[in-house]
Amino acid sequence: MRSFIVHTSKVLASRFWSRSMSQSTSIPKKQERVRDHGYDDYMEIEKKVRKVLKFRELILSQPNNMVSISRLDILSRRLGFRQFEAGRFILKFPHVFEVFDHPVQRILYCRLSRRAVSQMEQENEALLRQIPDAVTRLRKLMMLSNTGRIRLEHVRIARREFGLPDDFEYSVILKNPQYFRLFDADETRNKYIEMVEKDCSLGVSEIEKVREREYREKGIDAEDIRFSFIVNFPPGFKIGKYYKIAMWKWQRLPYWSPYEDISGYDLRSLEAQKRMEKRAVAMIHELLALTVERKMTLERIAHFRMAMDLPKKLKEFLLQHQGIFYISTRGNFGKMHTVFLKEAYKKGELVEPNELYLARRKLGQLVLVSPRKARMNQELVSYHQRNGLEDDNMNHIPRDWIEAKNNIDTELDNEDDDSDKGDSYNESSGEKSCTTQ
Secondary structure (H helix, E strand, O other), rough: OHHHHEEEHHHHHHHHHHHHHHHHOOOOOOOOOOOHHHHHHHHHHHHHHHHHHHHHHHHOHHHHHHEEHHHHHHHHHHHHOOOOOHHHHOOOOOOOOEEEOOOOOOOOOEOOOHHHHHHHHHHHHHHHHHHHHHHHHHHHHHHHOOOOOHHHHHHHHHHOOOOOOOOHHHHHHHHOOOOEEEEEOOOOOEEEEEEHHHHHHHOOOHHHHHHHHHHHHHHHOHHHHOOOOOOOOEEEEEEEEEEEEHHHHHHOOOOOOOOOOOOOOOOHHHHHHHHHHHHHHHHHHHHHHHHOOOOOHHHHHOHHHHHHHHOOHHHOOOOOOOOEEEEEOOOHHOOOOHHHHHHHEEEEEEEEOOHHHHHHHHHHHHHHOOHHHHHHHHHHHHHHHOOOHHHHHHHEEEOOHHHOOOOOOHHHHHHHHHHHOOOOOOOOHHHHHHHHO
16 A cells, blocks of 8 residues: 555656646746846936937927027927926036027027037938938838738838938838839728838848858857847846756747748647747847847837737737847836847947947937036136137136146047947946046
8 A cells, every 4th residue: 555655656746747847848928027237228328318309309390490498498398398397408418409598589599509410410411321221121121021011100100210211201112113112001091011022132031140140150050050049148037947948949949930921831730839939039030130229119019010920918928038139118217118139239339330320329428428518618618708818818717727628628529539439328438428527
C-alpha cells in the first residue's frame, strides 16, 4: 500500500512538473512594464519640445509672425494653458521665443528668436531634400497593408513621423501618379491612398537587412539568426531559466514576412497563429523602421491595426516583447504612450541619424539651454548701450562681466558646433550646459 502511494505521488509530481515546464517555456501573455530611464528622459525633453512647437505654430499663424503677450495668453487657452501661464512658459525658453517692446504700440510682443527661425529653415530644407525618401517610405507603407490601401487621414495624422510635408497630398501623392492614386470609398465615404503597382524590390524588411549585416560582420550561425530579432532587455528586467528557453524557441520560430501576401494560407492551426503573432512583431518593427525617429505613439500605430492585421490589445502585446520595443508613458500626463524601436537607439540618440532628425534635434538643444545665458547677454547689451561705450572703451566694464560674456559666447559657439556634429539629444546634455554656466 505504501509503495502504491509513493508511486502515485511520483506520477502526479512528474505530471505537475512537466505541465509547469510546458507552460513556463512560452512567453507570458501579461507582463509588467519595466522602466528604462534613458527613454523616459528622452520623452521629458520631447514633452517640452511639443509644447514649444504648439506655441511656434500659434505665433506663425499671426500677422507678421508676432503676437502681443496679452493676446498670446488668450490664444494659449486652446492649448490647455491657464491664465498667465503662457507668459511664464515663453520666459523659460528665451533662446526660442523673444519678448520685445513694440516700437509703436509700446506693449510687449513675442516672436521667434533668430536661432529658432534658423532651426526652422534648416528643418524645412531637410524636409524638402528627403522627399524622394519619403515617397519610398510611403510606398513601403502601402505594401504593408493587406489591401494595398490606407486611409488618407491616418497618414495625415502621422505625417511628421514619416517625414512627409504638410502638403504631402499634392507634393507626394498627386505628383507621383505612377505610384499612388486617391479615391473615395463608397462604403465609408473616406478618402484612401492606394498603391498602383507592387514593387517586389521594396519588399525587404529592415530586420532582414540587420540579420544580413550581423551574419556578415559577426559570423553568427545562419540557423540561429534566420528568424531572430535583436533583443535588449531594459535594466531590472527579470529573466528566469524558463523565460530564456521560451525566448530561444521564439527566436527560431519561422514566420511570414510583413510584405508577403498571406491571403491564400490556412491560418486556423495553432502553429499558424504563432507565426501570425511573430509576424505582427515584424510588422510593428517595420512600421517603426519607416519613421524618421524610429518611434511613434501607440495611438497612431492603432490607426493601422485593421490594415496590417495587428492584435487588438496592442499595449499588452508590445509588453510581451520589451526587449524589442519600449513603451514610454512620459508626456501628456501619462495619457499618451510612445513606442520606441530599441535597436535603433543607443545612449539616447539614433544609431544611424538622418538629416531631418538632426535638424529637429537642434530645437531640443535650444530648449535645453539655460535661460540665465540669455539674461546675461541682455544685461551686457543694456549696460553697453546705457553707458554709450564703444569697443575701444571696454576697459570701463568690470572684468568679471567681460569674462562672463566671453565664456557665454564660447559656450554658445561650442553648442552650435556640437549640434552640427550630432551630439546626444538627451537630458544629460541639458544638465551639462547648465552646470557649465
